[in-house]
Amino acid sequence: MNPTPNPAPCAAFDDDLKAYRDGELPLLRRFQVRRHLHNCPQCREEIQLMQTLSEEIQVEDSAPLDADLRAKILHRAPQVTVAPLLNRRSTVKKLGLALAGFALLVVGFNASGPFSMSGAPSPSAESSDARDAKFDAEKAREISPSVSPVTGAVVARDAVSATAPLSVPPIAMRGNANSAAQLEQRRSLARREAGDDFATFQGQEQRLSNNTKESYLENGASYAPPQRAVHREGSVTVAVDNAETASQSVAGIVQNVGGFIATNSLSTGGDGRRSATLDVRAPVEQFETLVAKIGALGTVRAKSINGQDITQRITEANARRAVLAKEFSIDQTRLREKEAKAKKSDAASISQLRAEVRTSRLRAAQSRAEWDYLKKYAALSTLYVVLQDKTKPAAGWTSGLGPTGAQAWNTFTATAKLPLQLIIWVLAYGPLWVPALIVWKSGGASGSMLE
Structure with a gap:
């Protein structure tokens, strides 16, 4: 079958034939030229001619060009300035060095960012540090120095205040005008003392954590964090x-x-x-x-x-227990001091303090019970x-007949099976007894004819 003529003009592929023969075309263009050559005999003939000329030129020995002719050709040739070739390797090397220098500049700037040119901290850095210190101080007043029995993590008071808000007994609402201020002063004192204890405890915990990690690393073992509940x-x-x-x-x-x-x-x-x-x-x-x-x-x-x-939940309960126990201790101390300096006119304030102590004792006991329950709940599965x-095999319908009826039925089924078994055996041995029967029948017929 002859190939169909190519409808596309050959002029579109004339410039690519030489590059196609030398293997310099991209993959897609090479595929297009190959498809055109399959349908165009003229282009195939031109490719073949290029191949023949190339082979003949390679076979013939080239004679050296005459010096005068060479000088004349060079004199008449136009002067063309050829741009120097770029050294790709040196360009990539210079670009890499420039990027590395820029990265070092960025790292150095970030490392010395908080400091000014004179070596002192910049005003923005000082204000940021001051804000961080102020924020830490405010958070320390709201944090209780409690540690989770499972994870060893320090627990904040935020969750405690959300789940166990401080309430004022009804009797306090009937006190004098200074009762609210005294209550707020007592709570502020509890938070301040809890914050001081937290700062001390946090330093101890950090040192203990560092010592634990260092001991693990010295022994060649990997440090494992505390297990969760x-x-x-x-x-x-x-x-x-x-x-x-x-x-x-x-x-x-x-x-x-x-x-x-x-x-x-x-x-x-x-x-x-x-x-x-x-x-x-x-x-x-x-x-x-x-x-x-x-x-x-x-x-x-x-x-x-x-x-x-x-x-x-365990860490929150532990924090709540520590804070409420601290408040109960402060209430007891204030009540004892008040009773020691009691006057007849202070009977109402003493009654108010006693009611607050009873409420603090109840809440501390409840938080203690909740913490104990959560620890036991985590320890038990x-x-x-x-x-x-197991499922027993299904009983047949003869199970309701009793022992005698079941025995009779089994005997009947065994007897009924005999004719069926006989028929099966007769059919199975048919290839043996059928020829014998035919021979016997034919022998009996021939004997009767002789008689």
């Missing part, structure tokens, strides 16, 4: 041979890991299968071990495990265990 919960359903026996085994496993069983119930379904449900409490460290041991009692049908991070009897 995570309450684990889950449920597991296990199919066992005997639910009652398996529940006793679960009780032994729970006791061995240091836990206890909150509830244990056993029930029987309509299909006769028993199911045991247990509410288990165990230490968080033994949670995974407990789940694995209970699952090994049978076949696990369903399992769900989840965790709840309560580190923030909850696991709901369901033990089910």
Whole structure:
């Protein structure tokens, strides 16, 4: 099949034929020229001619040009100034050096930014430092020097004030005009003392943290941050041979890991299968071990495990406990001083202070109880265990006939199977007895004819 003539004019590809033969065209243009050559015999002939001329020129020995002719050609040739070629490597090198110098300038400027040309801190830097110091001082007055029992983190008072706002007893509203000012002064004193304790404690904590990290690094070990408080919960359903026996085994496993069983119930379904449900409490460290041991009692049908991070709740409760305990101590001290200098005219103010002390004592006790509960809640995990009897094979309809009826039915079915088995055996051995029967029949027929 002859190629179809190219509708595109050859003039569009004349300038690219030489570059195509030398392999200097881009990929897309090379593909276009190749497609044109496939459809254009003239261009293919021109390419072939270029190839032939190139080979002939390479084969022939070139004779040196005459000196006079060379001088005449050079004299008549136009003078063209050729631009020098750019050294790409030197250009890239200079550009890299310029970028490196600019980066050093930026780093040096940022490092010496807070200082002026004379070496002293600039006014903007001083104002920024003053603002930071003022902000730290204000935050220190609102922070309690408390440490989380789990993470060791310092806890701010912001969450405490949001969850446990200070309230004024109703009796204080009936006091004199200075009662509100005295209450505000007492709270300010508590915050100031808490802030001083926090500053001291923060320095101790920083030194302790640095010493701990240095000791880890000296021993060649990596520093590990304190572990978070995570309450684990889950449920597991296990199919066992005997639910009652398996529940006793679960009780032994729970006791061995240091836990206890909150509830244990056993029930029987309509299909006769028993199911045991247990509410288990165990230490968080033994949670995974407990789940694995209970699952090994049978076949696990369903399992769900989840965790709840309560580190923030514990730290907030610890901070609330520390602040309220401090306020209760201040209230007690003020009440004792007031009672020591008591006068008959101060009976109302003493009654007001006693009411405030009772309220502070109650709130401190509540915060202490909440903190203790959260610590225990984080230390214990909850696991709901369901033990089910394995599914028994479905009984036939003869199960309701009783022993005698079932035996009779089995005998009848065994007898009814005999004719069917006989037919199967006859058909199976047909290739053997059918030829024998044919031979016997033919032999009997020939004997009767002889007689």
